Amino acid sequence: MAEVVFDHVTRIYPGNDKPSVDDLNLNIKDGEFLVLVGPSGCGKSTTLRMLAGLEEVNKGSIRIGDKDVTTMQPKDRDIAMVFQNYALYPHMTVADNMGFALKIAGTPKEEIRKRVEEAAKILDLTEYLDRKPKALSGGQRQRVAMGRAIVRKPKVFLMDEPLSNLDAKLRVQTRTQIAALQRQLGVTTLYVTHDQTEALTMGDRIAVIKLGILQQVGAPTELYDRPANVFVAGFIGSPSMNLNTHPVVNGKAKIGEDTIELPTEAVKKLTAEDNNQIVVGFRPEDADLAPANDPNAFSLKVINVEDLGSDGYIYGNIITDGSAAETAQVMSDQNKLTTVRVNPRVLPKVGDTVKIKIDPSKMHLFAPSTELRLN
Amino acid sequence: MQASSNISQLDPRAAKATSVTAEDEHDNSVEPQALTITAASSNPKMFTLPWHQPLATWPKDLLANLPRGISRHVVRFVHVGDDVYAMKEITRQMAEREYEILRRVQKLELPAVTPIAVVTGRHDRNGDPLEAILVTKHLKFSLPYRALFARNLRPDTAERLIDALAVLMVRLHLSGFYWGDVSLSNVLFLRDADAFSAWLVDAETGDLQVNLTEGQREYDIDLARTNIIGELMDLASGQLLPGEVDEIEVGNRLVDRYHSLWSALTDTDKFRPDEMWKIEKRVDKLNELGFDVDELEMKTAEDGKRVLVRPRVVDAGYASRKLLRLTGLDVQENQARRLLNDLDAYRASTWREGEELEIVATDWMREVFEPTVRMIPREYRSQIEPAQFFHEVLTHRWYLAEQAGHDVPMAEAVKSYIRSVLPNYKLDKKDIDALLEEADAGVIDDEFSYNDPDDDGYDPDDDPDAAVWSH
Numbered sequence: 127m128a129e130v131v132f133d134h135v136t137r138i139y140p141g142n143d144k145p146s147v148d149d150l151n152l153n154i155k156d157g158e159f160l161v162l163v164g165p166s167g168c169g170k171s172t173t174l175r176m177l178a179g180l181e182e183v184n185k186g187s188i189r190i191g192d193k194d195v196t197t198m199q200p201k202d203r204d205i206a207m208v209f210q211n212y213a214l215y216p217h218m219t220v221a222d223n224m225g226f227a228l229k230i231a232g233t234p235k236e237e238i239r240k241r242v243e244e245a246a247k248i249l250d251l252t253e254y255l256d257r258k259p260k261a262l263s264g265g266q267r268q269r270v271a272m273g274r275a276i277v278r279k280p281k282v283f284l285m286d287e288p289l290s291n292l293d294a295k296l297r298v299q300t301r302t303q304i305a306a307l308q309r310q311l312g313v314t315t316l317y318v319t320h321d322q323t324e325a326l327t328m329g330d331r332i333a334v335i336k337l338g339i340l341q342q343v344g345a346p347t348e349l350y351d352r353p354a355n356v357f358v359a360g361f362i363g364s365p366s367m368n369l370n371t372h373p374v375v376n377g378k379a380k381i382g383e384d385t386i387e388l389p390t391e392a393v394k395k396l397t398a399e400d401n402n403q404i405v406v407g408f409r410p411e412d413a414d415l416a417p418a419n420d421p422n423a424f425s426l427k428v429i430n431v432e433d434l435g436s437d438g439y440i441y442g443n444i445i446t447d448g449s450a451a452e453t454a455q456v457m458s459d460q461n462k463l464t465t466v467r468v469n470p471r472v473l474p475k476v477g478d479t480v481k482i483k484i485d486p487s488k489m490h491l492f493a494p495s496t497e498l499r500l501n
Numbered sequence: 502m503q504a505s506s507n508i509s510q511l512d513p514r515a516a517k518a519t520s521v522t523a524e525d526e527h528d529n530s531v532e533p534q535a536l537t538i539t540a541a542s543s544n545p546k547m548f549t550l551p552w553h554q555p556l557a558t559w560p561k562d563l564l565a566n567l568p569r570g571i572s573r574h575v576v577r578f579v580h581v582g583d584d585v586y587a588m589k590e591i592t593r594q595m596a597e598r599e600y601e602i603l604r605r606v607q608k609l610e611l612p613a614v615t616p617i618a619v620v621t622g623r624h625d626r627n628g629d630p631l632e633a634i635l636v637t638k639h640l641k642f643s644l645p646y647r648a649l650f651a652r653n654l655r656p657d658t659a660e661r662l663i664d665a666l667a668v669l670m671v672r673l674h675l676s677g678f679y680w681g682d683v684s685l686s687n688v689l690f691l692r693d694a695d696a697f698s699a700w701l702v703d704a705e706t707g708d709l710q711v712n713l714t715e716g717q718r719e720y721d722i723d724l725a726r727t728n729i730i731g732e733l734m735d736l737a738s739g740q741l742l743p744g745e746v747d748e749i750e751v752g753n754r755l756v757d758r759y760h761s762l763w764s765a766l767t768d769t770d771k772f773r774p775d776e777m778w779k780i781e782k783r784v785d786k787l788n789e790l791g792f793d794v795d796e797l798e799m800k801t802a803e804d805g806k807r808v809l810v811r812p813r814v815v816d817a818g819y820a821s822r823k824l825l826r827l828t829g830l831d832v833q834e835n836q837a838r839r840l841l842n843d844l845d846a847y848r849a850s851t852w853r854e855g856e857e858l859e860i861v862a863t864d865w866m867r868e869v870f871e872p873t874v875r876m877i878p879r880e881y882r883s884q885i886e887p888a889q890f891f892h893e894v895l896t897h898r899w900y901l902a903e904q905a906g907h908d909v910p911m912a913e914a915v916k917s918y919i920r921s922v923l924p925n926y927k928l929d930k931k932d933i934d935a936l937l938e939e940a941d942a943g944v945i946d947d948e949f950s951y952n953d954p955d956d957d958g959y960d961p962d963d964d965p966d967a968a969v970w971s972h
Contacts, residue, residue: 230727267944
């Protein structure tokens with residue numbers, strides 16, 4: 127059991143000017159499941175590898191518990207890289223498959239048996255301990271592999287995209303298992319993924335990283351409900367948040383012919399650099415159809431609709447007046463259409479123009495110049 | 502995870518190796534709807550394969566009955582025209598990533614299996630998606646380590662395999678390849694005279710970088726040690742390991758071998774200016790280890806009294822390149838050394854020491870090597886490499902001569918060898934079937950591969966595990 131601390135950690139690869147990880151400060155609490163998430167090349171794997179001892183740290187330090195491990199060899203750090211393709215040995219029993227690494231380390235036999243039995247209980251493998259892998263199902267084989275990491279009782283588990291080599295079916299199943307297992311064991315865990323769904327469903331806390339810079343750390347709901355900047359807003363959540371830049375006129379956001387009200391304290395925070403504009407974000411579920419005469423709604427030209435039975439989705443283009451400032455600039459990485467979730471019984475038709483009203487308490491506002499949250 | 506960090510800084514050969522770049526799964530990287538084959542070969546037979554079927558259910562007549570290693574994924578050897586390809590069913594990201602990295606490794610002339618294709622957009626007859634397949638070329642004459650232990654072997658086999666693996670690891674590390682999953686299972690072995698040579702076959706977790714950190718190298722070594730000991734303990738559990746082998750000692754040997762080879766290739770020597778002959782000695786030693794020195798770095802130490810010498814660029818395959826130049830034969834390093842020695846002996850015995858070696862080599866090929874290897878019986882031609890056959894015949898001939906007390910003609914030695922030694926090379930069908938069954942015992946992601954203990958038709962969808970995990 128241990129806390130992990132990244133203290134002003136920087137990694138610059140030889141020959142690069144820009145750091146791959148830049149002045150990272152991050153605490154993983156004792157027993158916590160922290161998910162590090164970000165797009166390809168954001169520095170998340172580099173961060174994990176620095177903790178594993180596979181990458182050098184150019185500036186700053188890393189601590190596991192009260193030990194400074196910054197320059198320590200990987201094998202001395204008491205960490206376990208889980209799932210690095212553990213092979214199952216066909217002639218060994220399940221118990222031996224799980225415990226052989228302890229045997230190598232010279233752990234006494236009784237201790238090995240004890241730890242293997244404990245792990246088997248957690249993994250629901252007790253009745254299979256004396257069987258060979260051949261007699262197991264795929265899920266059970268997978269759990270034997272997990273058992274190998276568990277019996278070592280490391281201070282920290284490191285998982286780098288552990289689900290990427292599993293097919294879709296096994297991936298969802300294993301995702302639940304890893305999260306449940308980590309909670310039972312209470313071992314501090316750093317989990318790296320590019321998949322925000324994995325992050326939201328598994329982590330106690332999520333750290334979002336982009337281009338080597340930590341964007342926000344918080345509980346899944348915190349990141350979902352109050353993203354600190356435009357990047358986090360667009361990255362977390364699926365379908366992703368609608369994000370557009372609009373002119374601010376008389377304290378209101380001008381969307382095409384329409385205007386919507388903005389909280390005064392948010393508008394006050396805009397600066398000259400923002401050029402009288404504001405980024406308005408809302409999640410597809412935080413808006414709804416509104417009557418044609420609603421003064422606080424905007425018009426959407428419906429391009430496509432989806433009826434999923436329980437939910438309906440409208441995809442459309444915000445109708446703008448064509449002025450330069452109004453070319454609805456989409457800042458999230460989803461397709462350029464605005465998405466709204468509605469009651470599937472009242473889905474409009476493709477080609478219709480509808481009014482959409484954003485729930486004012488669920489509106490996310492950002493400054494265009496800094497991309498930081500305003501409300 | 503990217504397959505190669507900082508691609509632009511890699512050796513240009515590796516940087517330009519492929520058009521395939523593995524991407525994370527996101528919106529703009531969707532699975533192709535139609536079958537897509539990205540191939541490094543233009544074998545038209547590739548299109549005629551039953552891609553719409555899960556690999557585990559492909560018809561038997563397509564499969565080559567060759568021994569496979571243990572894998573977590575479904576792997577099959579498939580006849581495609583005159584070639585045999587290894588097919589591995591994995592997720593598209595993994596397939597693309599491994600293809601990409603194997604292409605780069607191949608361009609660096611490292612010993613690794615040759616990637617042939619990535620097949621994506623597979624669907625079954627109902628239109629349901631199937632996983633991608635990575636296609637690599639089967640390395641002819643190679644065997645997984647388990648197949649080597651399935652026969653009666655010399656007691657030092659484990660050690661010789663370890664030595665080969667140490668050489669492979671050092672070569673990969675020198676080229677900036679971090680493996681991340683070193684084990685005997687992830688390697689194929691070729692006989693190389695009295696030794697073995699090891700070839701990288703699984704690069705799923707690998708990464709190509711400009712230089713490796715010490716932490717990466719040490720992690721690979723530590724993981725290799727653990728995996729090797731585990732693999733040997735497994736053989737011991739199956740009574741396949743000679744009793745006198747100490748698994749932990751063999752694992753430790755890997756660590757020692759790696760370190761001594763690494764330091765021979767990379768350490769800086771200090772000489773006095775009047776000891777320059779020591780440089781030559783260092784180069785000779787590297788040649789003995791099978792490495793060519795392309796560049797030496799020499800500089801004067803700060804005190805001005807000593808010269809610091811360090812090899813900067815080393816290439817493996819010193820003897821094999823020399824033999825290739827002389828004869829056109831492309832063989833393993835130790836085989837090459839043996840053949841070069843025989844060529845030297847031939848030159849001496851025919852009194853042609855003044856003649857150019859290239860000309861003598863042509864005659865040696867015609868008069869000695871080719872007549873010998875032509876005698877390999879047809880049924881063994883896919884089992885033993887000609888150069889290995891030649892090497893073993895020479896060794897056999899030496900023993901015969903020692904027994905007889907006089908020289909034995911080559912033709913006689915060949916006949917005796919074919920009669921008494923060669924049959925040991927044959928893996929019978931029973932052995933292969935046992936190996937294949939073992940190999941499938943570790944597959945985790947394919948319902949056709951499980952032998953359900955209760956035989957109640959295992960279906961991952963209603964796996965009781967889900968319930969176990971939820972409380």
